[in-house]
Amino acid sequence: MIWAFSQQGIMDKYLPQDKKKSSLSLINTNDTSFKKNLDSYKYSNDDRKKEDAFKKCLDFVSELDLLLETNEYILDDSPLMVDYAIFPFIRQFINVDVQRFKDEGLKKIYQWFNRMLSSNEFEHIMMKSKIS
Known part of the structure; x- marks a missing residue:
């Protein structure tokens, strides 16, 4: 991502020095x-290993949820490189068991997730190719 953002001249916008x-x-x-x-x-x-892994994932997601208490996005009020880098993995985590994730009550990360999911950028990169 750093290379791609540098090539496009958008590094300072998406990875500002102070963040x-x-x-x-x-x-x-x-x-x-x-x-x-x-x-x-x-x-x-292994159900025990799966449960342990869920809890460890949840620790990181909870940390992100706390960061979202003060911002619309993880570190700012507009999306940065960190949001784009982490989003696909949070998406995978949520999609394993959506209801279980919702039951955890992490409202801020869920709101962030939905903002990212409905963003123009996500819709653009996830466009379906047409096969003729």
Whole structure:
């Protein structure tokens, strides 16, 4: 993403200097421990391991929910690179069991998720190809 944003000349807009350290830290956590636990939650055949992985994923998602108490998006009132980087993984987490996620009562992350899901950017990248 950093390379792509640099090529488009939009790096400062989506990874502002004052939010760079926290953005990259959250992205790193997402890409390492959250992704590992997400895979265990999605694919484990062992109910105990699956439950443990869910709880570990929920720790990270709860941290994001707290950040959303003060902003519309994770670190700002407009989407940044961190939102775009983390969104697909949060989407996977929620989609494993939507009702279970809703039952956790994390309203801010759910509102953020729905904002991201209904954004023009998401609709644009998720356009279905037509086969003729």
